[in-house]
Amino acid sequence: MTAVTIYSLFEQQVKNTPDSIAVSFNGNKVTYKKLAEESDKIAYLLSESRVKQGDIVGLCLNRSAEMIMALLGIIKSGAAYLPLDPFFPDKRLEYMLNDSSAGFLITESLLFPKFSYYKGKFIDVSEIKQIRLKSEIADKSDENNLAYVIYTSGSTGNPKGVQIAHNSLTNFLLSMQNTPGINEKDNILALTTLSFDISGLEIFLPLITGSKITMATREEAKDGKSLLDKIKKEKVTVVQATPSTWKMMIDSGWKEKLKLKALCGGEPLPKDLADKLLERVDELWNMYGPTETTIWSSCSKVVKGEPIHLGKPIANTQFYIVDKDLNFCAPGVAGELLIGGAGLSTGYLNKEELTKEKFIKNPFDKEGKSRVYRTGDLVKLNSRMQLEFLGRIDNQVKIRGYRIELEEIENVIKKNEAVKDCAVIVKEINNDKKIIAYLVLKSKLSEENLPSEINSIRDVAIRNLPDYMIPALIIPIEQFPLTPNNKVDKKTLAEKDISGIISYTSSAKAETENQKTLVQIWENLLGITGIGIDDNFFELGGHSILAAQMLANFEKATGKKIPLAEMFTSQTIRQLSAIIEAEKSKMKWSPLVEIRKGDVALPPLFLIHGAEGNIFLYRDLAKRLNSNRTVYGIQARGLNGEDHIHQSIEEMAADYIKAIKSVQSKGPYHIGGYCMGGSVAYEMALQLSKNGDEVANVFLLETYNACLLESEELKKNRIKEKIENIKFHFVNVNSLSGKEKIAFIQSKAETALKRTSARISKLSSSLGLADNNESKKHITLTLREINDNAQMRYSPGNYKGKVVLLKPKVSFATESDPKFGWGDFVEGGLKIYNLDVAPRGMLSEPFVKQTSGIIDSEMSF
CATH class of the missing domain: 3.40.50.12780 (ANL, N-terminal domain)
Structure with a gap:
């Protein structure tokens, strides 16, 4: 050193x-x-x-x-x-x-x-x-x-x-x-x-x-x-x-x-x-x-009553105000700010030409040994000899502190095959800076096809740009206005009235009063019309500051308060209104959650939580299943950080039977679950059958009968299993291409990010860095540990009904039985489907399409 x-x-x-x-x-x-x-x-x-x-x-x-x-x-x-x-x-x-x-x-x-x-x-x-x-x-x-x-x-x-x-x-x-x-x-x-x-x-x-x-x-x-x-x-x-x-x-x-x-x-x-x-x-x-x-x-x-200025350079730093020929500007004359001194970057990584363009020889260093950075910022010395910021000399903008080159957004959007040209501007709407992308399409589209194409272009932006750079609006235009020099006239574009611009995303319209109020508030804040209740607030140009303002406006209009924290999981009007209705009815926390509403004449499908206790893993599956059938998820007791946590599979099954009977008093029942959730579904079927209730289907989704596994052997192979788990993720990713690969990775990354926060919190506790009152912050990990132990202790009885096992094309080394341990326990017929997917993938797009197809076909018998 x-x-x-x-x-x-x-x-x-x-x-x-x-x-x-x-x-x-x-x-x-x-x-x-x-x-x-x-x-x-x-x-x-x-x-x-x-x-x-x-x-x-x-x-x-x-x-x-x-x-x-x-x-x-x-x-x-x-x-x-x-x-x-x-x-x-x-x-x-x-x-x-x-x-x-x-x-x-x-x-x-x-x-x-x-x-x-x-x-x-x-x-x-x-x-x-x-x-x-x-x-x-x-x-x-x-x-x-x-x-x-x-x-x-x-x-x-x-x-x-x-x-x-x-x-x-x-x-x-x-x-x-x-x-x-x-x-x-x-x-x-x-x-x-x-x-x-x-x-x-x-x-x-x-x-x-x-x-x-x-x-x-x-x-x-x-x-x-x-x-x-x-x-x-x-x-x-x-x-x-x-x-x-x-x-x-x-x-x-x-x-x-x-x-x-x-x-x-x-x-x-x-x-x-x-x-x-x-x-x-x-x-x-x-x-x-x-x-x-x-x-x-x-x-x-900053002193009250005095102009706001940039102040003096910090230690070992020099400022120069110059004209286009790099000559000094007199006080009161606007010029570009050059910065030299100890803080100067060594340049842009792997971009020698850009480095030479922006980091130039100091024109005021007679020995020619120092460099200065061309900031692109327009400044001047005021009458008090204070440095004032006036704006930019190029297309760079600042939005909520983030530095954005508008050309980067334009170039990303131009990668879409349907786009001939694109011009991005920043427009202030309701005191909030919005990024607006105007584009000329290669061919004119019908009103029917245009929304789909705009959404496709937006998806390209979402996959390539951080959220603060995603355009709030993407507006098709026949041709760009031009300056006398035949350049795109961005000033004219920025002056265009966009108050009548329609959202091209969701077509679902508001039904309840709360939804209608939220639509009105969103349209006022975001400066667009035609917002549907399944539009995503942040994809329409919303951000955390606007979200706080939006919720404050809703409370003022209705007297109903929605915590800002809900915006991280509920980003559509439909989701927010559901929270409001739940609060209004003062619903007691329940393990039963309606994931999707369907025809009340059809028996619903009940999906039991996995080891971590939540039902998020069934999100893609519920979307793919027959839309005529209601789908319920059953989440674990204790997930709210307050209720008693069940310690055994039998205890869970008895409790969850009460929950499903609250919405379906008699059979036939369709129940299933992924991994540990399948064991709970199996036990529920046993208990229902003993009480004389009809069970039509038990779906075991990658569920191994853990009573056949040696716990000590599992502990020894835990690291090997983790490595296998990562390998299986790669197998699934490599079997896909294009958008499907991206969707799968994003789905797994979203789950991983939620787990990461919980694991880091628990890791901190184990290192002695945390207070003891941290249990709610990693409740899913606590549930996982308890549920894993419950599954290992579970000794299932023989079942005389029908069981459908969906298993991956390969298995973990510890799970070698092709019937996943259920062959000697299911007496009423074990139907096995071998899916074209590695472990940990059957509930994610696009593999979930095969999973949902099998479940739909079995329930239609």
Whole structure:
């Protein structure tokens, strides 16, 4: 190691205050000493994987203390970190990994299928639990090496990687330590996603200062009231956020003054917002700086009644205002801002020409040794010799703090075969910036076919772009207006009236009063008409700030309150109205959930939960099954974190029989379940038959009779089974192509992300980093453990009815019986279907089509 790096500064704080709290997350409190010890384990894993100085290591984790441990471990190993947001589209993540040539990826094993294409080395963060180090790992970080590579929007249609070295990052952090200023008594809120460069201030600045990081969850970061409550409860003293987030907090009902230092950046700070913040905080600072010059390049303290300006450059940084010929601009004359100094990036990864274009020789350096970055920002010195931001000289925009090149969106949309040309503009609707994509199609489509084509184009955008770059509206147009130079006249496009534009997604119309009220509010906020009750709020251009405003408007109109947290799972009007109706009727929590309504004359299908207790796994199956039949899911008791958890299969079956009889008093019954859920369905059939009830079908979906398996043998083969599980995911992915492959990976990634959060929480508890009152946060893991044990203890009786077993084309090594252990127990006829799918795939698209077809055909007999 040479000179000063983040890790050497952090290490000094570990020596100074080993027992002080470094990180607090969801009740987990990690001391500086513990943080150093755990990051050492990450560095050790990287060393064992042969990571060298200068290598790039991908990092894809949910927000957690482990995420910070991994960051520090990567840096200590001498490598640079590449932040990969788990919620980015898979195609974007794939491009970033390939473009950066990152040979290593730290993630969680459940996310491995999300990266099925990745040829590098996977490192499972949970492995740190098994490591016992005998000595400290050597710090291999070097001030001249890269600290991180972060991707920003690029005009070519793909993001570009900005390379930041340690000396640039440490210069920034040490300058920030002085101004705006932070000390060991401070408590800094970390709310920014790691893929946004300003997160570097929230994470690294506290760690080199000896102060505390209080991390917000992804959900909290999108909810103004939750953020405000966290700031108060955790006694946070410093918060960095975009103007949009500060506005969201004020709109959530923030009135009182707090002992808070507020840093605001990422977008221009409006004067009216600044005035409101000054009434609520001790200090307000306006922050400015592009990613290419390391996070923030200047800051200024905002004073009431004075102009808002960019302030002076931070330490070892120079500003120059120049005209198009790179000559100095006089005070009062607008020009482009050039930035030079210690914060300058080493350039764009693998983009030499673009680096030469944007990082030029300093025209004011007579020796010609230094460079400057062309920001593209238009600025001027005002009469007080203060630097004011005026706008951009190109098509780059900032929306909610995110930097967006409109050409990237255009190029992605142009990849669609039906699109001849595309022009993207930003339009302000109801004080909210919206991305609008105008396009010329290669051939004119009928009114009947147009919605389908627009949805197809939107799907391309969703698969390739992060949510903040997806157009709120895609509007077909016969031809673009042109300027006298025959260029697309984007100014004219931006001035077009779009108030009558119709949504081309869902055609289902509102039926209830609540649905009609929500439609009206959505159309007013989003600036479009014709919204259907199955349209997705976020795909129509909504975002967390608008979601909070939308729910506030609904409460004002109806007096009914919907928690913002519901928007993360209920993103359509149909789903939101169902929540309202459930609250209205004061429904008691029940294991029975109507997944899909059908003909009351037909006996419904009841699907029993798997080991984790929820019924999300039947989502695709319910869509595919005969629409004339009602489908119910049965979720586990205790899933709400309150009810008693059943300890045996027999106990579950007896309880669930009562639930299904509440909607179907007599047979014939159709019941089934996946994996452990099949065992419960089998026991339900036994109990129903003994009581004289008719059972038409028992569906066992990949359910092995666990009583034939040796528990000790299973424990020995657990790691082997995990490896097999990952292999089976790859088998399923590789059997698909095109959209089907994408849909399958997205489905598995969505499930993996939910499990990841729970596993990290439980891992933290096992490491002694968490409070004991964390059970609700990983209830699915608790249920899984209890249910797995219940299945292992279950000894089924002989059944005289019909059983249908759906099994994959290959099986785990421990499950070798072709009849999955049911041959000697089913006396009424065991019908076996061998599906063309590997384990863990039969309930996901497109394989679920075969599964649903078999179930439909068996129920029609």
